[in-house]
Amino acid sequence: MPPKNSHVTFQDIADYTHFSKTTISRYFNAPQTLTPASRQRIEEALEALHYRGGSKVGRMLANGQTELIGILTPQFFFPFYSHLINDILDTFRDNHYKFIVFTCNGDEAVEQRAIAELTAYRVEGLLVLSHTLPSRKLADLKLPVVTIERENEYTCSVDSNNYSGAVSAAEKLLADGCEVLVHINSTEHPQAPGMKRIQGFQDTCRQHGVLARLFLHEYPQDFALTRARVEEVLAQVEAEFPDKKVGFFVSNDTFAQLLVNRLVREGRQIPAEFEVIGFDDSPVAQQTVVPVTAVRQNIRMMASTAMHLLERQIAAYRCGKDATPLQHAVIEPALIIRESTLPS
Amino acid sequence: MPPKNSHVTFQDIADYTHFSKTTISRYFNAPQTLTPASRQRIEEALEALHYRGGSKVGRMLANGQTELIGILTPQFFFPFYSHLINDILDTFRDNHYKFIVFTCNGDEAVEQRAIAELTAYRVEGLLVLSHTLPSRKLADLKLPVVTIERENEYTCSVDSNNYSGAVSAAEKLLADGCEVLVHINSTEHPQAPGMKRIQGFQDTCRQHGVLARLFLHEYPQDFALTRARVEEVLAQVEAEFPDKKVGFFVSNDTFAQLLVNRLVREGRQIPAEFEVIGFDDSPVAQQTVVPVTAVRQNIRMMASTAMHLLERQIAAYRCGKDATPLQHAVIEPALIIRESTLPS
DNA sequence: TTGTATGCGTTATCAG
DNA sequence: CTGATAACGCATACAA
Numbered sequence: 001m002p003p004k005n006s007h008v009t010f011q012d013i014a015d016y017t018h019f020s021k022t023t024i025s026r027y028f029n030a031p032q033t034l035t036p037a038s039r040q041r042i043e044e045a046l047e048a049l050h051y052r053g054g055s056k057v058g059r060m061l062a063n064g065q066t067e068l069i070g071i072l073t074p075q076f077f078f079p080f081y082s083h084l085i086n087d088i089l090d091t092f093r094d095n096h097y098k099f100i101v102f103t104c105n106g107d108e109a110v111e112q113r114a115i116a117e118l119t120a121y122r123v124e125g126l127l128v129l130s131h132t133l134p135s136r137k138l139a140d141l142k143l144p145v146v147t148i149e150r151e152n153e154y155t156c157s158v159d160s161n162n163y164s165g166a167v168s169a170a171e172k173l174l175a176d177g178c179e180v181l182v183h184i185n186s187t188e189h190p191q192a193p194g195m196k197r198i199q200g201f202q203d204t205c206r207q208h209g210v211l212a213r214l215f216l217h218e219y220p221q222d223f224a225l226t227r228a229r230v231e232e233v234l235a236q237v238e239a240e241f242p243d244k245k246v247g248f249f250v251s252n253d254t255f256a257q258l259l260v261n262r263l264v265r266e267g268r269q270i271p272a273e274f275e276v277i278g279f280d281d282s283p284v285a286q287q288t289v290v291p292v293t294a295v296r297q298n299i300r301m302m303a304s305t306a307m308h309l310l311e312r313q314i315a316a317y318r319c320g321k322d323a324t325p326l327q328h329a330v331i332e333p334a335l336i337i338r339e340s341t342l343p344s
Numbered sequence: 345m346p347p348k349n350s351h352v353t354f355q356d357i358a359d360y361t362h363f364s365k366t367t368i369s370r371y372f373n374a375p376q377t378l379t380p381a382s383r384q385r386i387e388e389a390l391e392a393l394h395y396r397g398g399s400k401v402g403r404m405l406a407n408g409q410t411e412l413i414g415i416l417t418p419q420f421f422f423p424f425y426s427h428l429i430n431d432i433l434d435t436f437r438d439n440h441y442k443f444i445v446f447t448c449n450g451d452e453a454v455e456q457r458a459i460a461e462l463t464a465y466r467v468e469g470l471l472v473l474s475h476t477l478p479s480r481k482l483a484d485l486k487l488p489v490v491t492i493e494r495e496n497e498y499t500c501s502v503d504s505n506n507y508s509g510a511v512s513a514a515e516k517l518l519a520d521g522c523e524v525l526v527h528i529n530s531t532e533h534p535q536a537p538g539m540k541r542i543q544g545f546q547d548t549c550r551q552h553g554v555l556a557r558l559f560l561h562e563y564p565q566d567f568a569l570t571r572a573r574v575e576e577v578l579a580q581v582e583a584e585f586p587d588k589k590v591g592f593f594v595s596n597d598t599f600a601q602l603l604v605n606r607l608v609r610e611g612r613q614i615p616a617e618f619e620v621i622g623f624d625d626s627p628v629a630q631q632t633v634v635p636v637t638a639v640r641q642n643i644r645m646m647a648s649t650a651m652h653l654l655e656r657q658i659a660a661y662r663c664g665k666d667a668t669p670l671q672h673a674v675i676e677p678a679l680i681i682r683e684s685t686l687p688s
Numbered sequence: 689t690t691g692t693a694t695g696c697g698t699t700a701t702c703a704g
Numbered sequence: 705c706t707g708a709t710a711a712c713g714c715a716t717a718c719a720a
Binding site: 007052053054055056057058060061066068075076077082083085086089090092093098099100101102103105110113114116117119120121122223254257258261264265283284286287288289 | 351396397398399400401402404405410412419420421426427429430433434436437442443444445446447449454457458460461463464465466567598601602605608609627628630631632633
């Protein structure tokens with residue numbers, strides 16, 4: 001009988017049943033190879049010993065499979081991150097992988113420590129949403145890695161089709177008769193997938209011969225700054241384009257919401273005088289006074305695609321290969337029409 | 345020289361330096377006990393072998409300390425959960441604990457599986473935000489556990505002071521001259537800490553001799569339902585209390601936001617005709633057309649308190665005790681005044 | 689179908 | 705200050 005507060009091991013079960021611990025191991029990993037009678041005997045023992053499951057630690061050491069995946073994310077405050085990670089963690093339902101999660105918050109030192117820990121725990125793969133480390137460094141880890149919506153030159157990746165998202169937004173604004181198109185975005189890493197929104201926006205405007213006005217700025221660190229930024233942009237736009245119907249394509253929903261709030265409080269008509277389209281389609285988009293038309297990222301699809309790409313790599317690694325061909329998945333977003341633009 | 349794609353072990357370093365692996369272990373765990381010369385020699389070896397850190401798996405098996413903590417949460421869609429978990433994960437900066445996270449989504453089977461996995465990985469403690477399992481069951485695990493904002497009879501816990509939060513909200517509405525106070529809440533588990541908001545609200549109204557009107561309903565599963573619920577409540581209130589200044593105390597910010605949006609779109613004056621106070625103070629509260637006064641949960645404090653309580657228990661367990669006295673921490677929230685009530 | 693022997697990478701104990 | 709040896713809990717190749 002094992003000590004009270006400790007865990008029941010295969011050895012304990014073996015002693016109780018007078019089998020060897022090998023047989024006990026087989027009971028769990030290949031039950032077919034035991035006689036029904038033996039199985040029965042072991043089952044009784046499990047009952048008697050109050051067996052609550054074996055130790056993965058021993059298993060990990062013995063066969064090297066940890067069933068652990070590491071997630072590196074900046075933080076959970078943007079709905080995009082929390083929703084994506086939510087959907088990734090949900091794959092546990094049909095999948096045996098467990099996730100160790102780190103918030104790195106743009107701090108490279110923390111990210112390095114996190115990676116060191118993850119390799120120490122022998123995680124079988126990495127899902128990287130944070131963008132402080134170049135993909136080159138990630139590739140050096142010689143570990144299955146999938147990066148999501150970030151610079152991805154040397155790693156497998158999943159991104160939204162930011163370009164086509166921007167095109168569909170711009171085309172909607174044009175179709176609704178906007179005379180000037182304004183795009184508000186933040187300047188990030190030049191290779192960030194989100195930068196393609198600028199390209200898609202500009203290309204579409206050029207193609208239609210309509211004026212494209214860009215407002216690029218650094219990502220506002222707090223809410224007051226974002227608010228100030230909205231004021232600046234609006235003042236500028238009203239000065240530059242009085243009496244024109246302006247269509248705003250904004251790089252995130254929070255910004256779109258602030259814009260809508262501001263316009264509504266000034267008594268401007270949406271979508272008659274102004275139209276607004278956001279990006280992400282986070283919950284705020286539908287909760288705004290005037291619900292906001294937005295480019296919806298297919299987050300669920302991004303999560304499952306990322307897991308598939310990672311599993312593929314993990315399988316390859318188990319077969320001894322230490323590099324798989326780079327695959328870059330691009331997920332199509334959808335334009336969700338709400339009241340901040342004309343009905344479709 | 346170890347094989348190319350494999351990990352460098354203490355044995356490899358020992359072979360290279362002609363020390364024993366015991367000495368290598370000591371180099372990492374008690375460097376003071378080595379001569380500077382030996383340290384030097386080992387450092388050179390680490391360099392030469394491109395050592396990238398040892399295996400926690402071996403360490404786990406040898407000394408039983410996994411430095412792993414399990415988190416069980418319903419999901420990440422409510423800002424309360426994602427923010428709280430964000431702040432918990434952030435403790436990694438000053439702390440050596442790593443977190444395995446599960447989203448259980450109210451599914452008891454999933455939660456059981458998750459717990460089985462977590463014990464299999466020999467996590468040293470559990471942080472439980474999900475509320476499908478009674479605290480009695482959690483206590484049976486004979487593992488350090490802290491429950492957060494949920495039924496907590498048999499476990500250590502951290503809650504917001506829901507009662508005092510409700511009192512301060514009700515008092516603010518009364519001080520602002522509201523003639524009728526309406527509280528909208530959802531019916532949860534009767535022992536859920538959030539239920540104390542109802543109590544605090546009612547007690548305050550009774551004390552001031554003001555009518556307290558309660559709207560309790562099941563938690564709306566989707567956004568359309570929430571919206572419909574807002575309509576019903578508003579219709580009812582306008583029918584029951586025409587020409588009265590009504591103060592709403594609402595159990596979450598999203599609901600408060602919808603209420604505010606609805607009132608604004610109907611041209612009602614806030615805070616002249618109606619006042620609204622939300623709960624949580626999630627980002628939506630300040631992003632609404634009329635920024636919403638809200639009871640702010642001190643999430644950062646809740647996170648750090650939870651970790652402290654858990655560490656205390658873990659320390660006790662390491663000393664062989666298998667039960668620590670139950671501690672229930674209660675964190676004081678703060679009323680954040682915004683434009684949906686009169687200025688303070 | 690079952691058992692024996694060995695190894696996984698680290699720490700702990702006890703000697704030297 | 706350093707080393708030999710035995711654990712930790714499980715899986716696997718090989719033997720019976």
